[in-house]
Amino acid sequence: MKRIAAAALTLLLGHGSALALTIEFDYSFDTRGFFTDPVTGAAITERRAVLDLAASFYSGFADALAAIEPQAGDSWSVSFTHPSLGGPALTVVDQVIAADTVRIYVGGSASAPGVLGFANTGYNLQASGSASFVDAVLARGQENALGAGASDYATWGGMIWFNAANDWYFGASESGLGSSQSDFLSTAIHEIGHILGFGTAASWTALLDGGYFHGAASMAEYGGPVPVDRYGVHWAEGVMSLVDGRAQETLMDPSTPAGQRQLPTALDYAGFVDIGWQVSPVPEPQTYAMLLAGVALLAARHRRRAADLCGPLQTGAA
Ligand SMILES: [Zn+2]
Structure with missing residues (x-):
């Protein structure tokens, strides 16, 4: 029943006014x-490069x-969990965020094992x-991005926390990923995905x-x-799709097994099309090809799975 990868991703090409995110x-x-x-x-450049x-x-x-550019008389603020869990909830005020840009505050700290990270777009x-300013903050100037009947999505940005207790693999190439390690690239792509809606x-x-998602591109x-999943914030555990024609568990299911790299599948990208993004089928040819060259066969044996906390913490309570 599955189709060729990228078939759903061409549906919304051709909107002339859209600019790259x-x-x-x-x-x-x-x-x-x-x-x-x-x-x-000093910046830990190896880790930032993989992000x-x-x-x-x-x-x-x-x-x-x-x-989002506050002028005289304009003000905005948003609160979110400290991305290093290094203190009480944060509130940022009157930040300037350029057009077609989202800002993500990132950090990490050690916490209970089995959790990879979490992300959200804040609260309040x-x-x-x-x-026009208020509309830029709340909906980035887009129509029908808010409320129960929304058909588009916009955000100022968000926050991501990574659990430093994991044995992270920070390589760009999959070849060095150990069987008990958590792949940082996979988790980072997943968490960014939540911020993108x-x-x-x-x-x-x-x-x-x-218990089902009915978006046209995804279907x-x-x-x-x-x-x-039971929170309605991921595909169900183990839902499969394709990466460049090869079978892979979806990236946007709740967990990623240790020792595995998961990249966005055709179904993952289709989900983003359904919530309002215009998605081109080839994100960045050179990088993508380099990465895909390193993708190994799916491991047949069971491995420890670690999930993120996107469901329970999605409301952003500090
Ligand atoms: Zn998640």
Whole structure:
């Protein structure tokens, strides 16, 4: 019942006004040494480079996101969990975010094993001032991105916390990934996906019914309604699709086995199409080809699985 990879991804090409999405990472709350040397303050460039590589898997995304630029009389703020769990919840005020850009505050710290990380777009988002400014903060100037009947998605950005207790593999090539290691690239792509609305957008929720996701592109890719997890924020555990024609468990199911690299499948990308992104089928040819060259066969034996906390923590309570 499954179709050829990328068949669903061409549905929304051709919108002339859309521009490529830029994801910018902010390390200013990385206070526990995950991406920043805590002694010298120097960037841990190897780790940050893999985070940038993760973002490149969304470089084929396009939309028309208004800039958030407070003028006299305008103000906005949003609160979110400290991305290093290094203190109480944070509130950022009157940040400037460029057009077609989302900002993600990142960090990490050690926590209970079995958890890879979590991400969200914060809570208590507030804006005041001109109507166009308020609309830019809440909906990035997009129509029908808010509320129960939403068909599009927009966000200012969000936060990601990574669990430093894992034995992370920070390589770009899969060849060095150990069988008991957690692949940082896989987890980073997954968590960015939640900030881009997967499982979280009003336009996602609008397409859920009875434990299945009914988006047109996803159903075309999967061959029918797609089962979701019990929180309705991922595909169901173990849902399969294709990466470049090869079978792989979906990246946006709840967990990733140790020792495995999972990349966005055709069904994962179709989910993003359904919530309002314009998705090009080839994110970034050179990087993508380099990565795919290293993708090994799926492991046949059972491995420890680790999940993220996207469901229970999605409301962002600190
Ligand atoms: Zn998740």
